[in-house]
Amino acid sequence: MHQEFALGRFGLVSGLDLPDATLAYRTYGKLNEAGDNCVLLPSYYTGTHASYEPWIGPGRMLDPERWFVVAVNMFGNGLSTSPSNASPGIRGTDFPDVDIADNVIAHHRLLTALGVRHIRMVAGWSMGALQAYEWAVRYPEMVYGILPIAGAARCSPHNFVFLEGVKSALAADQAYDGGRYSSPPVRGLRAFGTVYAGWAYSQEFFRDGIYRELGYRDVDHVLDDWADDHKHMDANNLLTVLGTWQRADVGSPARGGFETALGRIRARCIVMPGTSDLYFPAADSRLEADLIAGAEFRPLQSNLGHVAGRPGIRAAESEQIADAMRALLGG
Amino acid sequence: MHQEFALGRFGLVSGLDLPDATLAYRTYGKLNEAGDNCVLLPSYYTGTHASYEPWIGPGRMLDPERWFVVAVNMFGNGLSTSPSNASPGIRGTDFPDVDIADNVIAHHRLLTALGVRHIRMVAGWSMGALQAYEWAVRYPEMVYGILPIAGAARCSPHNFVFLEGVKSALAADQAYDGGRYSSPPVRGLRAFGTVYAGWAYSQEFFRDGIYRELGYRDVDHVLDDWADDHKHMDANNLLTVLGTWQRADVGSPARGGFETALGRIRARCIVMPGTSDLYFPAADSRLEADLIAGAEFRPLQSNLGHVAGRPGIRAAESEQIADAMRALLGG
Structure with a gap:
């Protein structure tokens, strides 16, 4: 609302x-x-x-x-x-x-x-x-x-580079088609989420199993959740706001x-x-x-x-x- | 030799x-x-x-x-x-x-x-x-x-997650075709290199322009070099050794x-x-x-x-x- x-x-x-x-x-x-x-x-x-x-x-x-x-x-x-x-x-x-x-x-x-x-x-x-x-x-x-x-x-500049990475993972999917997709580029969106997962948390978060405090069973659960979560997002929306961020x-x-x-x-x-x-x-x-x-x-x-x-x-x-x-x- | x-x-x-x-x-x-x-x-x-x-x-x-x-x-x-x-x-x-x-x-x-x-x-x-x-x-x-x-x-586990990210960027390219590509999945290989570039160096490396000591003109030059470098690699070789690493x-x-x-x-x-x-x-x-x-x-x-x-x-x-x-x- x-x-x-x-x-x-x-x-x-x-x-x-x-x-x-x-x-x-x-x-x-x-x-x-x-x-x-x-x-x-x-x-x-x-x-x-x-x-x-x-x-x-x-x-x-x-x-x-x-x-x-x-x-x-x-x-x-x-x-x-x-x-x-x-x-x-x-x-x-x-x-x-x-x-x-x-x-x-x-x-x-x-x-x-x-x-x-x-x-x-x-x-x-x-x-x-x-x-x-x-x-x-x-x-x-x-x-x-x-x-x-x-x-x-x-x-x-490092933050810019990290964002270039997630962007390139999405754009690697031919279904993205330079933003002119008719159905969602699911594979690219999942890759976007998967790459992002490594950046979102600390090394200790994974090493010490702190993900359990956030309700994740294991590392695969973290990865699946990030991939699935991004699968439903609109690719052009994601990249528009990513550009706002990079600039x-x-x-x-x-x-x-x-x-x-x-x-x-x-x-x-x-x-x-x-x-x-x-x-x-x-x-x-x-x-x-x-x-x-x-x-x-x-x-x-x-x-x-x-x-x-x-x-x-x-x-x-x-x-x-x-x-x-x-x-x-x-x- | x-x-x-x-x-x-x-x-x-x-x-x-x-x-x-x-x-x-x-x-x-x-x-x-x-x-x-x-x-x-x-x-x-x-x-x-x-x-x-x-x-x-x-x-x-x-x-x-x-x-x-x-x-x-x-x-x-x-x-x-x-x-x-x-x-x-x-x-x-x-x-x-x-x-x-x-x-x-x-x-x-x-x-x-x-x-x-x-x-x-x-x-x-x-x-x-x-x-x-x-x-x-x-x-x-x-x-x-x-x-x-x-x-x-x-x-x-964090290293594993980072590697899942570069792997997913490569596999997002339909041309990769689960490893059965006939011509190289160039877009996926470039994405692989682009994602990797953010991990290979430190935040300070980019912030303080230390890339110049390694012969890079600017951040785009670093990114282009990593993408181009990986474009020529064999995707299945990359993923085989990546699996060796993850295990x-x-x-x-x-x-x-x-x-x-x-x-x-x-x-x-x-x-x-x-x-x-x-x-x-x-x-x-x-x-x-x-x-x-x-x-x-x-x-x-x-x-x-x-x-x-x-x-x-x-x-x-x-x-x-x-x-x-x-x-x-x-x-």
Whole structure:
């Protein structure tokens, strides 16, 4: 269940546009009179607004009695305007490139329309973190705090290479046909999920059988689950959002580069990489935190790998995230 | 240029056999009268006997004036008996599973035929390290020292998962056709190389532009090189040796398991994982070294990732390997 916000013709950073763009989102709680109790949760790769629900509710990290929580879907995720649901002219492989900035600008229009004046916190996991940084750089006066979890302010070259790998696995399937498939490229989608599984978790996750804590019987079960899960996804949606991810970089030349861009941030930042993340390594987050005035580097201690901060993943990780949110939002 | 050793009908651990098996190898230097100056170098994934040549020669790590160096090719690598060159009954996808133990048993037959009585050192990088451990467990009285570099005594579950990923990328190409391709599955082979590129190096390798030291202009150049390089390889050969790798484990149940097997080692071991290796992590090697009597854990300090110990890769890495060889072989 979600709401929709019509953006009309939406101009993109690239100069192209989405002729009839829509954002899918959901709100929880009420905006206060001052318009400053909003917490924004931008969606992550293969996630939706609903993925954040483990964080939201009475007695959870974000109580709708106090906060106006807005969970919003990225373009391309299948709910907001995407290759799979766009108007005929930009369906499928004709869908234009969409950047992190495009998503953030669209979400800003939504929040403004909802009456939000200040955002108490943008919190996001993985690609949600990419958007949190863009918010803090683009709207420094509007954003009071950000909590980027298992993410970064740009896609690192290694991260780019890993994504080229999963992309090439999908495109190796002739049934993909450059995005013009009539039936899903099942073999390629399964390969995409299989390659991804090795990156999503840490080496220890597999070595020490930690997958059992997530309900997996064995390694084959992990692999089957990832392959099967991706089999049902739309290939062009997956690759559109993957492109958004690969191009992510708050430090566009127009902004004077990376350091200058991060120097514009006024929000209070708690930078929270996972300590065993293979593609958003904590070492990179440390370097980024050093470029943000007053940022706190607070690694999420976890042996789960990248999935460490995924909403609802495990109690020990949730507690660390809840602590960070309390620090940003007040007790 | 290499020599060949005919094994005749070679029985495999699985119970199947290679009806007319051949080992390709090359020797450097002369065996001494006592038959105990042999240094064995087993080949690694996508490598051959010739890959070790940067280590061999006057003034290099292994001087043929002193050592009888034998560099030998694994089954499946395209030179020793492989899906691509086997007799018709076991060609291509009909090639039987070959294990690390099978390779080591075959190499033992070769060395025995050459008159070798004791091996001063088995040194190997990556899959060469898998074979070095198997030598030390299987022939404890014959092997005086081993130097496993960027490898392990078994394929870890995470390593298995990473290999499932590259395999699935290749098999996603319909042209692969379950191994019955008539022309090479180029798209799948390129995807295989592209996925692999993300695993071969460290995050820092890409972040800090260290690829320039290896002659790459940029990240795209790395990706193109890996894709192009694999395009020319035989898919069934690649998958045969990948299976050998995935099944690697010195601790078979018949041996009483992993700890018991490692406890049989009498050779002097210098265990040398790369400090930034993503799929043979140093933490795993540390655990293995603790199970081997008298083993020295001596990490190869490098920001290159898995490729750290590849022969000839960089002077700083070669020096550390040369030091370890001196420690094992004497000054």
